[in-house]
Amino acid sequence: MKLFRSIRFNIILGAIIALLSALGTFLPQIETSPDKVEMYRSLHPFSFRILNFFGAFHLYQTWYFIALLGLMAFDIIVCKLWNQPPDLNATALPPENTNEEELEKHWAQREEALRLKPFQSSLDSSLGFDETFKRTKSFFKGQDYAVHDEVKTSSGAAFLATKHRMQRWGSYIAHIALVVILIGAGLKALYGFTEMVPVMEGETAAMKNRPWTLSVEKFTVHFYPKTFQPSLFSSVLRVKAGDELLGAKTIRVNHPLDIHGIRFYQASWGAAGMFRSATLNLDGTTLTLQQRVPKKIPGTPFAVEADVLMPDFTISDGRADTASLDLKNPAVRFLFTVAGKPTPPLWLFVLYPKVCLKENPDGTLEHAEVPPFSLVSVDPVLFSGIQVAYDPGYPWVIGGALLWVLGLILLFYLHRRRFWVLLERGENEKTKISIGAWSSKGGRDFEKEFARLTAEMKSRLSFNKMEA
Amino acid sequence: MSLELITIKMTLAVYSAATALSFVYLAYKDEKWNRWMLNLLGIGIALHLLSFAFRIHSFWQISENRYFLPINTFFGALSYLALAVCAIFFIIESRHRLGILGAFVLPWASLSLGVAVFVASPEISGLVPALQSYWINIHPMVLMSAYAAFGNAFGVGLALLVQEHQIKSRKPIALCYRLPSIEELDNLNYRIIAAAFPILTIGIIMGGVWAENAWGRFWGWDPKETWALITALVYAGYLHMRYLMGLRGKKAIYVSMVGFACVVFTFAGVNFLSELHGYLSKG
Numbered sequence: 001m002k003l004f005r006s007i008r009f010n011i012i013l014g015a016i017i018a019l020l021s022a023l024g025t026f027l028p029q030i031e032t033s034p035d036k037v038e039m040y041r042s043l044h045p046f047s048f049r050i051l052n053f054f055g056a057f058h059l060y061q062t063w064y065f066i067a068l069l070g071l072m073a074f075d076i077i078v079c080k081l082w083n084q085p086p087d088l089n090a091t092a093l094p095p096e097n098t099n100e101e102e103l104e105k106h107w108a109q110r111e112e113a114l115r116l117k118p119f120q121s122s123l124d125s126s127l128g129f130d131e132t133f134k135r136t137k138s139f140f141k142g143q144d145y146a147v148h149d150e151v152k153t154s155s156g157a158a159f160l161a162t163k164h165r166m167q168r169w170g171s172y173i174a175h176i177a178l179v180v181i182l183i184g185a186g187l188k189a190l191y192g193f194t195e196m197v198p199v200m201e202g203e204t205a206a207m208k209n210r211p212w213t214l215s216v217e218k219f220t221v222h223f224y225p226k227t228f229q230p231s232l233f234s235s236v237l238r239v240k241a242g243d244e245l246l247g248a249k250t251i252r253v254n255h256p257l258d259i260h261g262i263r264f265y266q267a268s269w270g271a272a273g274m275f276r277s278a279t280l281n282l283d284g285t286t287l288t289l290q291q292r293v294p295k296k297i298p299g300t301p302f303a304v305e306a307d308v309l310m311p312d313f314t315i316s317d318g319r320a321d322t323a324s325l326d327l328k329n330p331a332v333r334f335l336f337t338v339a340g341k342p343t344p345p346l347w348l349f350v351l352y353p354k355v356c357l358k359e360n361p362d363g364t365l366e367h368a369e370v371p372p373f374s375l376v377s378v379d380p381v382l383f384s385g386i387q388v389a390y391d392p393g394y395p396w397v398i399g400g401a402l403l404w405v406l407g408l409i410l411l412f413y414l415h416r417r418r419f420w421v422l423l424e425r426g427e428n429e430k431t432k433i434s435i436g437a438w439s440s441k442g443g444r445d446f447e448k449e450f451a452r453l454t455a456e457m458k459s460r461l462s463f464n465k466m467e468a
Numbered sequence: 469m470s471l472e473l474i475t476i477k478m479t480l481a482v483y484s485a486a487t488a489l490s491f492v493y494l495a496y497k498d499e500k501w502n503r504w505m506l507n508l509l510g511i512g513i514a515l516h517l518l519s520f521a522f523r524i525h526s527f528w529q530i531s532e533n534r535y536f537l538p539i540n541t542f543f544g545a546l547s548y549l550a551l552a553v554c555a556i557f558f559i560i561e562s563r564h565r566l567g568i569l570g571a572f573v574l575p576w577a578s579l580s581l582g583v584a585v586f587v588a589s590p591e592i593s594g595l596v597p598a599l600q601s602y603w604i605n606i607h608p609m610v611l612m613s614a615y616a617a618f619g620n621a622f623g624v625g626l627a628l629l630v631q632e633h634q635i636k637s638r639k640p641i642a643l644c645y646r647l648p649s650i651e652e653l654d655n656l657n658y659r660i661i662a663a664a665f666p667i668l669t670i671g672i673i674m675g676g677v678w679a680e681n682a683w684g685r686f687w688g689w690d691p692k693e694t695w696a697l698i699t700a701l702v703y704a705g706y707l708h709m710r711y712l713m714g715l716r717g718k719k720a721i722y723v724s725m726v727g728f729a730c731v732v733f734t735f736a737g738v739n740f741l742s743e744l745h746g747y748l749s750k751g
Binding site: 007008010011014015017018021022024025026029031032060185194224229230231232233252253254256263265267387388389391394397398401404405408409412413445 | 530600684
């Protein structure tokens, strides 16, 4: 147990977690970039085998990484339960935990203990004991200090003045909050789920984790002018269990649908290769074609058919391919026939009207002369990528996060101060005031405040004396 | 040239002049140089805010961007970072009267704005749908304010290393008597980090809440998120070592500097690793 309570051990543990976390950012992770993991495997098969043996491509889900996080949570609990609070200077001093009888007995001890405080001062007052006691207390109250643990005896009196006592809980709250956050993460891992459901516009798809269906009645995407950069995309979504409608909403990014804690996000969209129409410009006249429906070009022996759409055209191994499902560089393949005889297919581009590629019988591409027609537009059938997520740990994570913030604010933004004040009855109505003080900020920061407060108290008492 | 670019270049010139004066003050410790430096810094901050206002005006010409702040690009982020570094230095100086530290802090603000002006593109474009959220006005600002505070702490740390080197050298130069004591610098470095650490973690949490709303998960081990966590872990380590193990002086500064290296990597380097946060590198 001593090892787990050791700060050094926990700092080393934190450093190991940080290093492993960093490693995971330099290697592609299967959960987020499966294609990059595949690429790594094909480019570096030897190192892939070694790294994969250690789970480096799904590092954050490996048993040892989760075990390290669990150990950290365990250590935090152990540290906070067994370790002493960090403010060792704030050990109890009479009058804390002391009754009047004890106080009389240990008066000498009390003076000795005061002398051990990081800041000390003493002053004399001629105001009389009761008046000095009353005014000293009211001085601290006037400085927003809470006065408590007050004891008055025949030989003197003592009290404790404190400010921002809550600060001591900051460290506990912040550390326990981390455990609450980890519990939330654990609940998600055990009982939560995330699944991506691509749904074509106007169609219905089934979920894996619930016997529910998702229908995208309408999918809308708006682009910034002259780009394929979307400015908005949204789906009119209906969620059903059998025939029962569970919920319906137009979802867009940042505006999900929530049904009993299961949330439906507009995560992505794309073109899978289907399109409603492609429009050609033929010397000033337009010809609109439906997918795989041949059409004669009026006044010519030619017929044309548009059959394939590549939303993000690229050339892979010399052949036509798509780099992604985003409409970044849409290209359509056209099949021409002259008097019934096919000619080599041509690829035309919406964004590059001066480019034309000819497809050979083996599928390879070569540049062709720019034909006297161009592709004006294409109306693709889009799919909506709906991410469905259930995270029963989320309220825990949020609660933990709020606690964490509260703990840190208490710990770092509050400045706890303690003043132990001891008043001794002297002769001729004189009172000796001894002050010991401690501050959570410690050192120099408190030095000025301590000097100011004691000087102010001195002048206040002497001023009052003059008044008296 | 747009008004925004004119004012941002003027801001860079003023920040550079303030930085130069901070070195003059470091060399001669004549109070008039400090006053001039602070006056210039105040003018620079005002110009910077004006430039930011011009940028907001241009940004809001695109209807989708309206009421969101233009810090979605590398240019916008660097510019805000420079502004925050200067503003935080101004606050620290007003509380501690340590203008002498300007020479250790202001170069980073000038560098940040210089990279924004000469390297990053100031072009304005429409926000992608994921960024069209009120969180863009809060989450990056909070995080970058914490980064700017850590930048100030880094400058203080550098001053401490210089001071320690001077004290240990056989022939300390006059600079040794101008810089604050090692204890004071160490304490200031700690106080800045202690004040910025909660802000950093609040920023990370805000990012998690936004990610939950936009992508359906609080935490996804995206490189940007992961490096922000690593930064927090390093600074948490620093605070524990200082608070509980009594680590002080040079060793504590080295740990805090590792934290700042993580800040720099989180801010700039990770954009080339992160697909979700990679938009920052496209500006």
